[in-house]
Amino acid sequence: MHAILTQYQEQIRAATAAGTPLRLRGGGTKDWYGNMPTGELLDTRAYSGVLAYEPTELVITARCGTPLAEIEALLAERRQMLAFEPPRYGAASTIGGVVAAALSGPRRASAGAVRDFVLGAALMDGHGELLCFGGQVMKNVAGYDVSRLLAGSLGTLGLIMDVSLKVLPQPVCEASVRFELSEIDALRRLNEWGGQPLPISASCWHDGILSLRLSGAEAAVAAARRKLGGQPVDHDAAFWASLRDQRHAFFDGGELWRLSVPPTASALVLKGEQLIEWGGAQRWLHVAGGDAASIRRTVAAVGGHATLFRGGDRKAGVFQPLAPAVAAIHQRLKASFDPAGIFNRGRMY
Numbered sequence: 001m002h003a004i005l006t007q008y009q010e011q012i013r014a015a016t017a018a019g020t021p022l023r024l025r026g027g028g029t030k031d032w033y034g035n036m037p038t039g040e041l042l043d044t045r046a047y048s049g050v051l052a053y054e055p056t057e058l059v060i061t062a063r064c065g066t067p068l069a070e071i072e073a074l075l076a077e078r079r080q081m082l083a084f085e086p087p088r089y090g091a092a093s094t095i096g097g098v099v100a101a102a103l104s105g106p107r108r109a110s111a112g113a114v115r116d117f118v119l120g121a122a123l124m125d126g127h128g129e130l131l132c133f134g135g136q137v138m139k140n141v142a143g144y145d146v147s148r149l150l151a152g153s154l155g156t157l158g159l160i161m162d163v164s165l166k167v168l169p170q171p172v173c174e175a176s177v178r179f180e181l182s183e184i185d186a187l188r189r190l191n192e193w194g195g196q197p198l199p200i201s202a203s204c205w206h207d208g209i210l211s212l213r214l215s216g217a218e219a220a221v222a223a224a225r226r227k228l229g230g231q232p233v234d235h236d237a238a239f240w241a242s243l244r245d246q247r248h249a250f251f252d253g254g255e256l257w258r259l260s261v262p263p264t265a266s267a268l269v270l271k272g273e274q275l276i277e278w279g280g281a282q283r284w285l286h287v288a289g290g291d292a293a294s295i296r297r298t299v300a301a302v303g304g305h306a307t308l309f310r311g312g313d314r315k316a317g318v319f320q321p322l323a324p325a326v327a328a329i330h331q332r333l334k335a336s337f338d339p340a341g342i343f344n345r346g347r348m349y
Helices: 002-019 068-077 095-101 185-196 218-227 237-244 290-298 324-336
Strands: 024-026 040-043 051-056 059-063 118-124 130-134 157-167 172-178 200-206 209-216 231-233 255-258 275-278 282-289 305-310
Touching: 002 024, 002 157, 024 282, 040 237, 051 068, 059 095, 059 282, 068 095, 130 290, 157 282, 172 237, 185 200, 185 209, 185 275, 200 237, 231 282, 255 290, 290 305
Parallel strands: 024 040
Antiparallel strands: 051 059, 059 157, 118 130, 118 157, 172 209, 172 231, 200 209, 200 275, 255 282, 255 305, 275 282
């Protein structure tokens, strides 16, 4: 692997000297996310492999080009998992891309987001220097937690070389129930249940049906099913997998917006079809020719923000425009790690 590291260093230093952009890319399964990637390709897939896995410590460390499928298969052998359920957009998906994109699946509301599970990372900056942050335990942070800052950076701060992640045991028992409810009633129920000690690990409202997944000890799941009622659902794993990987029919084609709002927000009056997850906190909007300014005004009015996730006219910006003070922090961070601005130039803003 030393030869690969040297190759990356030389490519990065040459790009910095010339001021030319580099396009950091693993399996390319999320090329559509964010603004259009540009620049000379730096392929991370050659830098692959699990560096350490300690099942008893619930920690795994892997190089950036390691396939997500390889990591999940290894964890499954010990009945463990990446609890944030990263979407699997294809077999080529890599762990570096998982952290850089920081997209989480249905379990995110109960388990946490990608950055909550990042314990440490190694980053190659714009000078070709290898920087290490964090470690392999939870209590190791002093000052800025840079390793978690990399989650969601879309490769704009540097090349993530390897990452240490906290893992969790798979649930002993899981079951699903469904209810026929309007959007308003579903949101009200979700907020009521959210304040109770119920083992709800995922939720989804779409087209008049609210689905819940219960996870935990058999006794806890059975008690929750009795308390909640609803219609039991058999063979539900495929349904939740379709949401996680966005293979559900709702996600097919067209312009797709991802709306992040407080879970207590009531129904949003927007044109188009909606699917609601995370107890009401994540709402997907399928719309044809959506007005970005109108969508963002509506979402901002309830304290949220909107991302043009896939398709549509990207001239208005993929991500919610940043407040001036926040934008200034982004710019200073970018200048610290990538002074020549070579990494994934323009991918976010």
